[in-house]
Amino acid sequence: MFGIGLPELAVLAFVGVLFFGPDKLPDLARQSAGLLRRVKDLADGARDELRTQLGPDYSDLELRDLDPRSIVRKHVTAAFEDDHDDVRDVKESWADDDSDDSDGSAASATHPTYDEAT
Secondary structure: OOOOOHHHHHHHHHHHHHHHOOOOHHHHHHHHHHHHHHHHHHHHHHHHHHHHHHOHHHOOOOHHHHOHHHHHHHHHHHHHHHHHHHHHHHHHHHHHHHHHOOOOOOHHHHOOOOOOOO
């Protein structure tokens, strides 16, 4: 959770007890939990309202899908996959050309040799 381990949590609790005192700490924790709950409800409400406004085409919309980093990552990944598919198609077409030229007669026409001195 938030990249906080047990040692960090213990240090935070110790600092909280020293700074606020043992009497106020439970109330502050309760208030913090309520604040986090309200923020989560607000974000969920915004997401639901956005889904409603956009219509049924976006019923599976998640707010993290609107993060610019994820949008760029998705498009860059798609471009790399397209390039990879293009390279694979070219390799397959070359392999097909080579298998068609197995008799050797057309090999000199499609694959010139550079043994001749100029």
